[in-house]
Amino acid sequence: MQEPFQFFSFNKRLDWDKGSLYNLRIMEGGMAIHQTEKYAVYKVVRSADMNGPEEVMDFTVGQGGKLIVLDGEAAVWSYDAENRHTELLLGRNHQLFTGDGLLAARGDTLFVADPVSERRVAAYSVSNSQLLWAVEAWKDRPLYPLAVAADSHKHLYTVIPLDIIIGMNGKEEVPEGGRIGLVQWDASGEAVRIFQHDSFRLDERANAEQLRRRFYTAVSEKGGVHLFDAERRRYIAFDGEGAVTAQFGIDPEGTYAGLSIDTNNYIYIGDSRHIGADEEDERFILKLGSQGGIETRVPGYRGRTDKLLTDSRNRMYVLNGETAEITLLELQQRTLELEHTRLPEGIYLSAALDTTAAETEWHRFRLDAQIPEETQVRISYYASDRKELLLHGEYVDFSQYLTDPGIPLADKLGATRELWSEPIVNPRDALLMNARGRYLWFKLDVVGSERQSPVLHKLRIYFPRQSLLAYLPPIYQEMQDDSRFLERFLSLFGTFFQDMEEQIDHISRYFDPDAVHGHYLEWLGTWLAVSEDESWGEAKLRQLIKQAPELYKLRGTRQGLSRMLRLYTGSEPYIIEYFQMKQMQERSELKELLSHLYGDNPYVFCVMLPQECIQTDKQRLIIESIINDQKPAFTDGKLTLLQPWMYMDMHTYLGINTYLSEPTLLTLDQRSSMPYNTVLIDVERDKRMDIHTRLGLDSELE
Template sequence: MYVDTTFFSLNRQADWEKGALHNLVFTERGVRIQRSERYGFYHTIRLDRIEGLDRVADFALGENDKIYLLDRSSNVFLYDYENHYADLIFRAGHSLFSPQAKLTRVGSHLLIAESEGINRLVAYSPGTGQAVWRMNRYSGIPVHPLAITTDRNGDAYVLLPLDPVRREGVVQAADNSFYGVLKVNSGGQPLHLYQHHTLMIKKASRLHNLQERFHITVGPDGKLFILDSKEREVTSFHADGKYEKCSRIQMYGGSPSGIGVDPHGALYVGDNHPIEQAWEDNRFILQFNEDGGYVDEVTGFRGQAMKLLAGYARKMYVWNEDENLITVLEQKRRTQPLGRQGALKGVYFSHAFDSTETETVWHKITVDSELPNETQLRISYYASDQTELIVGGRRVQLDDYLQDEHIPLAEKLPVLDQLYSVPIVNPKDALLRAKGRYIWFKVEWSGNDRKSPLMKKLRVYFPRNSYLDYLPGVYQQDSGSRDFLERYLSLFGTFFDEIEETIDHMSRFFDVDSSSGDLLKWLATWLGIAVDERWSEEQIRRLMKKSPELFKKRGTRQGLEEMIEVFTGEKPFIVEYFQYKYLLEKAQVKEYMEQLYGLDPYRFCVLIKPEVVKSEEERKILQKIIDEEKPAFSEAQLVVLEPRIYLGTHSYLGINTFLSEPTLLVLDDRTTMPNNTVLIDLDRDNRIGLHTRLELDANLE
């Protein structure tokens, strides 16, 4: 039984773009909620579990995600939180600095700054504990660091008062005094002083109080940001030292503490205001734009942010002094909320589908979608013979109203909820109760932090064609049973429609490029190809397309080359006996020819580049291909070349061996040292053989 129906479809980007998309994006596979780079929970470092560590006073990032920790006893640890290993760098009682010091890493050194004392800015070697350089004055100005940070190039930035005074034996900043930020390279050489007339301390303050007031950070582009938590202002300078602007951050309540910039240049500020123990913790890390406007709060963290470091390897480190822990947040692509603090959802309003006939009874919709766990699709509709209606006391064209970007979505939704039908949740096939020439759809995507529904296609069929019309009239007399029976029979109608559509498009199942899975393997049997399960679909397609020509060349050198190229994507090198026969007459190379290729005239070698064969499984498939395609009377040897020089074996210049200029030895993921290597240092300059740590107190040169 075939019923002739008409349908509209939403499956191409041009179709979707006729409507209005809110927080949605069109991809090759369909429409889903937008995603953005956002911080989420990654790891918790519980500081009370580190043996020998007192309460933390400050922390800084070391190399390879390790953390320097300064405690209240003046111990300094280098802690590897991934492997839970703590190395004591400075032991309490060293008299080099106090627990009030600030830490940062500059190059391979640990920079320690104190606002008062004898040594106020000193770079130490973490391996030996020796001072590498120190700075107590700059251009006649005493250096009293109030805050320090480091950029991605290893240069340090030190915030200091420019005209400190000493009163009653205590150094402090005077009324209406200025401060600036000094940039210093890893060798201790001053590079630039950032200063501006807006960088002012209006009321005299002790340096200890100013340390809690100021925080600085440097963005990935070298831009400097200074947070004045008392004035709630962020001052920025360009990388060249030029003053940019001063913005007041829109932070209502709370106490700004700590500032960071992520790899994309987004600005983050922590909160350090005290709360009553019985109250709910309402302290968050807040994101701001360059003008200080509030953007969003960071999910995955709630609590005190005494200090935060952001933008390093897409991670953010937040120190919570109250709970004695450091929380590590990682930036990943996550579902984007609809508006500030909105739900993780997207909304789509379609344009009007025009049936061209008034009082059209719309039949049904079919939806092709993917719905991961904890996600949902909700579809509502509205039908009318008119495209105009009254909204908010004025007559509007519904299409124009839906796509008007000047009307906020939050204003549209309450009005339209009264207009559209009750939502159909996660439909695959659903009857419509709609009558009118035009029909509009509203689709809502609801996701979670990691997942979003994906809608590939939506079809709306019209006019109403029911299989109930083919049954005797007695089945249509009772309205209640008629409605149920009509919906019941529509399931079979959808089933028959799918079969008829499959038959109509049967030709596409015989197309190698559009077929996949078991169907593709079944098509391969039409050509007499027994496909190994380890072949990829792309390899099977290449084989099927070339099979007519390959059958003609089977058993020949060219046929074998092309067959291997089908599997690997690259032609092999084949060495036959006649190619090196003349070399066997030379005694000095005969032994090597025999070792490499043999003396059998019916034997040949197939050489494969190392990057072509990625696993032992692929090597076995290649051997099977060669055994099946070679001439019956011959013997074949498969050689997968090594990606390096092995003298006396298969090393070929320009294939797996290259000559280049000599360079310094660098140990990385592609370079290793044998386990029998011995490092010797006759003068014991770097303590080889004692207690040596690479890149801390020893280097390989």
Template sequence: MGDGQTFFSLNKPMDWEQGYDANIHMDEHGFSIAQTEKYSIHRIVRTDELEGIPPIQDMTVGPGRKLILLDESANVWVYDDESRHRELLFRRGHELFSPGAQLASMGDLLIIADASEGIERRLALYSISNGQTMWATQEWEGLSLYPLSVNAKLKTVNTLYITVPLDITVGMNGSPEVPKDGRIGIIQWNSAGEVTRVFEHEALRMTEATPISKLQGRYYTAAADGTLALLDTQLRTVSVFHEDGREPLHFPLEQEGRFAGISIDTNHNLYIGDSGYAQQEGVTERFILKYRGNGESLDKVTGFRGRTDKLVQDGRNRLYVFDRMSGQISLLDLRSRTMLLEDTQLPEAVYFSSELDTTETETVWHKIRLEADIPEETQIRFSYFASDESEGEIDGHYLNYSSYFTDPSITAREKLRATRDLWSEPILNPKDALLMNAQGRYLWFKIELVGSEQTSPFIRKLRVYYPRTSLISYLPPMYQQDEEHSPFLERFLAMFSTFFDDMEDKIDRISAHFDPDAVSGTYLEWLGGWLAITEHEAWGERKLRELIKRAPELYKLRGTREGLIRMLQIYTGSEPFVLEYFQFKMMQETSELRKLFAQLYGDNPYTFCVLLKPESVRTDAQRLIIEHIIEDQKPAYTEGKLIVLQPWMYADMHTYLGINTYLSEPTLLTLDQRSSMPYNTVLIDVDRDKRMDIHTRLGLDSEIE
């Protein structure tokens, strides 16, 4: 960095928050264009191409993202679209339900609701694994059930919902119908087949007597945690119920379209499909509409354009769109998308700075250094202007520049229009750029981010340097006074100035590389190499960092008992037991114990033993590292012997009370009324094996007898 030069640095959220931003997402690491999650097609399943399966009439999603398909012959298929494996859930000709039945899933249970005449099981639950009937019913409290729609949700208690007429009479032709002012309601059931609640709304009453057969396909139900929605395609309305007892919400659909299918995501947003025909007059494109739970229209799911007969949402917010005419099932996944700037409807963002004040007039600003990631198809545009005055004319008014730029009530479009003559020519994708013709006490800048559909530039840090310095000042006067060529030469030399600045920055920060708390990875291993530590992976970063920090005191103790104990404690995490010859020398004078102590600890007076608990030495690699530490830290002319204790008592072996052996009052363990474990039974399971489904290895820790 040049003599007497300084800079403004913006690298924290509080630095950037002094300005004004539009469509920007900011965190502690920097900022980018705001992102959102939008649906886009992940996979398309074409059921009409599945050999041996008649046209599909309905579908739902079962466990493991398997598709449950109902064909026009009333066969139910379980289909895995990844492996393309399919199998029948019921035998052909089962006569349990008709092709007009409706499907929903609840965990590993399949719900089938059928309002067709002649069907006994109007509502039934089956196991998806084997087709076993869990329960079935055709009425509730004397009311014949005619399911018009069905859905389910997973919670602590599984719950299913069916939309049915609550008032039924017999029409003139002898067929059941809903009378005028008859109620349509949603019955809530638990997985045991018990009704737990009934949802009703005055808007769901019939305006005229209607045969039940004409109500088929009119209603669609969606359920999420705490929210239930009912779509009436004929009246083009949605009724939203809340399980917490709030007043139901009822709102009309203002958009054009033939609506069909409704679903709710985990954020309680509503999705409604369009079942219009492409050849229908006026129908060009069909979208899935998105609403908030309060009925506010959000936008369209532009990632899908097609016909919808049913929408299914799974627990991971994946959206399945079923088109009965084409037999096509589209799987939509949420993917990150760049948000559009409200003023331009383009994937852009803009930032206006507050003033940068040098407190000195006629300051010549030098350059900027920008740390940013700029993916392909994206762009950063940096513009600036400088002045000795903090106020000036903007759009015919004399205003304070900073107050105008940071005013949140003025849109980004208006600011860009009113200040277009103030700014310099934009610098495209700057990393290191000179500020030309920037002179004044104050400097303001504007950053425009241009993204693609999925990616955005990301700015981490900005530095603005002043006053102007240049390596041209070190050249003879003839190079400095050439008005025609000096500007080019100055820009050319600025590249080398950047190299020198980077070098000086590294020198200024070199001390940080010697701080074990501030470095990691390669630099930490490099510091460990100064201590002759080569097995970096065996130590791990945490232990290696502690070893480096304690190196001065450890080297003072090297070759001593205390130094060895501390070194092993850092590596193993527990304090070792060190036994030296003088500690048991007196006991060896007794002839009866001499052989035992020689067996346990040896009879060499220059040999010492290091005793460690078994959990401290779990692998051969750890044993080798510990042996290396003992060899490296032991006093000269001595020999260190590693002994790994075992967690049991054995006569004449390494048995130490309170370390690997415990005495307690014997207690008889009773397993049940007929079995018990005697006093002399010892259970040992240090490595947590001999357990079914955890560590069971035949021939290693398990045997079959």
């Protein structure tokens, strides 16, 4: 080429910040459209899919995300939605509770609250259906649970009427002004705390049965306890000690059901209205802020809500009692819409790029971007020798106008519509036609899809215009009409030559281990005979390449081998050579043991490493290859892994993989302790896998 190009580069936050961004975010590695997480349907589980329960009365989420379902005949089923596997946990006619029970679960514990059974609140083991604890009354009063929830510590929270009496008809009633509160039960079934507030009192006398499906509760991952009165649309939140942290009413009016709290402390309630067969279903789940107020509706679900649950991964589970369906919703990335156009796109308006030379003819754009299918990047430009332009009847500084945050985007686009060039779509490498002037401005229109956005890594604008046309005979340069086509055609080869020259000029960058990564780093590793399939990892491989000159000088020495192994494993190896134990081998009582541990060949040494340094057979092979490459000539290396336990006459070393400690008592409480030599065991020949099954002890093979 005649002379090197100059260019403006946009690849850092400081570069992009000089312009105006609309619905765009600058992140590590580039610029993209703003995205957020929104709930979308992941799976719909119907009663017919579960091949067990004919109807769904209630459900909860158990260990591993399995659904635990209660049917109308009080049978309890476990359903693995991922593998479509159903298992019966409790069959019919067990007489432990009825189909009116309320379910909650944490870990391997299932909680059932049933206001019409003998055991009003009970905890069962999911693995064997064993009753763990049960409660029939509370403070010598009838216990009438209205809603349940459980936390990560296996504490159960039940909504109950705190003031309850037996009416003339023999049924439980709550008097006017009766309190509704939450009782917290610990893992052993003891009531440890009561959550209550004066705002949760009944306005009039009511049968306890009438309060069912009115109150809902949830426990957040942060320890907050939440209570919702669907009839009065009142919400209250307590901290773990019972202090009120928030309370508010919910507008607009409606019929609501369900309550769940995600890990970000957002509140979700559902719409449980009945609609006609010919009505459009406009029932949504509402998302509330921590201080009330409807932030948005969850667009991923439409339908009736009878129960809501949110797990630790923010998956939402919705029970629709009308259709007997449980819908699983999960958060998915969604591209935000630009407020001006209501489309998933972003706009960038640059400040002026100044070449300091008038009549500069700009050369080309070069864009390094990741552009998924169904997305686009469109770029337009405008060049001029003047910074001031006539807009709205007055001269304004064009850069200040484009970057002024006080001017709406719609006004900027409307006033400058005639100035911009025709947009270039996905300009990986494009010539700038008819772009002449000292200053250049450009507009980026980044168009995304519902879930994806282009990511712009780097943008370069080259100047001045240089063309291979100058190397052709004058007759080709004088053909003005045809020379434009010829110039564009030759620009393809010009780009190729320019890229090749830039690579040659910066070839040293490819040999710098701190500047390269990925494939180039692995390629540098092959110079040291490190194959690409070896599991060195980038950080270790980079250090190996940097230390290679010094390590090469130490090759074949104990120090060199030790440094190589320390570099790969991150641990200091223990190297035992024959001369170190030669005197001990002269003693007959130690000779056999030392020969067994280290060998009796004077040309064999032993390398010992902790077991945690080698996780796979592949890593073991790499370490053995390092020993073979780095060992002195005419010697052999033996690799030994140090196990983390004491085994006499084996590789047991005090302070390395074995420690002596003083025995201590296991203190059960202030009055009881257990000696250190006590063994606890429960021998039951129940022959069930994963439940204390030990071959030869409580099970056997036949």
